[in-house]
Amino acid sequence: GAVVSQHPSWVICKSGTSVKIECRSLDFQATTMFWYRQFPKQSLMLMATSNEGSKATYEQGVEKDKFLINHASLTLSTLTVTSAHPEDSSFYICSAPSTYEQYFGPGTRLTVT
Amino acid sequence: GENVEQHPSTLSVQEGDSAVIKCTYSDSASNYFPWYKQELGKRPQLIIDIRSNVGEKKDQRIAVTLNKTAKHFSLHITETQPEDSAVYFCAASLEGNNLFFGTGTRLTVIP
Numbered sequence: 001g002a003v004v005s006q007h008p009s010w011v012i013c014k015s016g017t018s019v020k021i022e023c024r025s026l027d028f029q030a031t032t033m034f035w036y037r038q039f040p041k042q043s044l045m046l047m048a049t050s051n052e053g054s055k056a057t058y059e060q061g062v063e064k065d066k067f068l069i070n071h072a073s074l075t076l077s078t079l080t081v082t083s084a085h086p087e088d089s090s091f092y093i094c095s096a097p098s099t100y101e102q103y104f105g106p107g108t109r110l111t112v113t
Numbered sequence: 114g115e116n117v118e119q120h121p122s123t124l125s126v127q128e129g130d131s132a133v134i135k136c137t138y139s140d141s142a143s144n145y146f147p148w149y150k151q152e153l154g155k156r157p158q159l160i161i162d163i164r165s166n167v168g169e170k171k172d173q174r175i176a177v178t179l180n181k182t183a184k185h186f187s188l189h190i191t192e193t194q195p196e197d198s199a200v201y202f203c204a205a206s207l208e209g210n211n212l213f214f215g216t217g218t219r220l221t222v223i224p
Binding site for chain 2: 032034042043044045046049091093095097101102104105106107109
């Protein structure tokens with residue numbers, strides 16, 4: 001099946017710094033990618049939809065200036081968490097739709113100290 | 114937008130028994146209903162899905178049923194095994210669009 005990679009798999013950063021997470025579709029082109037966030041023992045919640053060549057669409061309550069999304073090519077979307085705070089600590093997962101299903105990246109565990 | 118509810122939140126069964134997890138959705142436009150198994154710290158793993166033109170689908174010990182009129186769908190796992198223990202999520206979407214997830218069910222299979 002199709003493969004979506006995500007990097008890094010885990011990251012620890014200090015409060016106030018920025019962190020970039022990459023999501024790549026390895027064997028198919030994705031004009032759209034989705035970014036989800038999952039807090040411990042909770043479900044996956046959509047943060048934003050990343051669109052190749054245009055601005056991302058953010059869900060209500062997600063600050064677009066804090067979570068910067070860039071979808072510069074048909075295989076790469078990046079999520080940058082700016083001025084991270086401890087409450088941003090979470091599991092971030094991207095996904096890309098293909099013909100038959102959604103393919104998820106392995107996720108990035110972000111811990112902000 | 115779509116709202117997906119999932120029950121129960123926790124489920125314990127004896128090995129060999131069946132497990133049933135139920136979900137309801139609100140948007141009649143949704144036409145794709147996948148079920149995921151997620152282990153701690155890992156990505157959701159698709160275990161079965163169903164599209165709105167089908168009422169039931171089975172894959173070995175796993176089956177899913179869909180009632181579009183009532184807007185609910187269910188996951189059935191038969192002959193449960195300890196390795197089935199995990200968190201299961203249902204989801205609904207208009208195919209190709211983002212997924213709306215249920216709140217999850219922690220299944221424990223007791224040996």
